[in-house]
Amino acid sequence: MLTPTSTFALRLAGQGAARASIARTIACPYSTTSKTSTPTGRPIGLAPSSPLARSSAVFSSSSPILACVVRHQRNASTSATSPAASQKSAFPTAAQQGDRLDWNTFFALRKSRRRWQLGFSVVTFGASFVAGVLPTGVADPLVSQVPLDPFITLGLMTMSFGALGWLIGPSVGSLVFYTLNKRWKNQMTVKEKEFFARIKKNRVDPSVSSVGNPVPDFYGEKISSVAGYRQWLKDQRAFNRKRVTFV
Template structure:
């Protein structure tokens, strides 16, 4: 009887051991799968980044496109400035102030002249012209607008990071192209960086200025 009990107990132990051997890998597999899913949900950018990453324009191509955009804006500034000046001159020139009337203590003719120049410079030259030119340019580059905008944001970050502090400028040390408007190639960008460095040195050591 005792030997029979021992054999029965041994059989049950072997059965339990084999059952644990089958259950443990399955349980461990589920735990790892759950952990992987949790990490993926906690870090969505890890799996989303490769699928969302698209092609980027080469810097040389982007800067060439940017230079072309600048030319469009300048080209449209000229006719809009002339139109704004003509319109302002026609309007303010037709006004007939009463004799002896002053506008803020100034003769009306000078006020009208200043207003005409402001129309030509601010409205036509500074605001409307570049806006029209930029709009026309975007219409001619519809297929690459998204790529250009992505590079534009990155370029702006570079400019903001590397440009100088304008509060330290002086008559002999003006701010060199604060917005980077004249950058149209990689060569121009390197020159812009050198100009920023020269400005910083002059601002830090003004006695070394020539």
């Protein structure tokens, strides 16, 4: 945005350029050669010694002061808009870097999820076991139809309830874990696919295992860090080396 002083200077410069172009086109009607008149460099109707005439001469179209004023205004407007644009462009990058899931964080979250699953397995096992013990009167018609001792039948039913609760526990634990870590759910799914693809690619052939050379963690369940994954790769290479050299 131009200041009042800059606007006034631009108007005076435009008037001076217009008068100069008119003066150059004036020629003598009684002569065969055109005669160019010299512009006065001051506004029409102003005395040479007036302040407006002097300011018009200073802010002419070829004056370096006018160019300096315009350049200063342009640089000021550009510098005012540049920081805001750079901040807007920097925010998405910072957010993307902050939400990116690396491998160490993935293994830490994977270990935490396994603990949640184990904890809920214990809880659901206990709840199901108690639920299988309490309704003994309800199960009497079923117990009488089974050709076994009633204590054995009730024991099998109670253990079946407990096993069912143990199997339900990991699903409940995963649900609670992903509820508490919603922003990592999609990235963990992608990382798990990539992780199991690497496990499948680098694990050994279990058909050539033996008692003296067992398969080292076929599914990679014991891997809990990047260092653990590297150790797992070393164990796979050691298995193949022992299979060939028997050492």
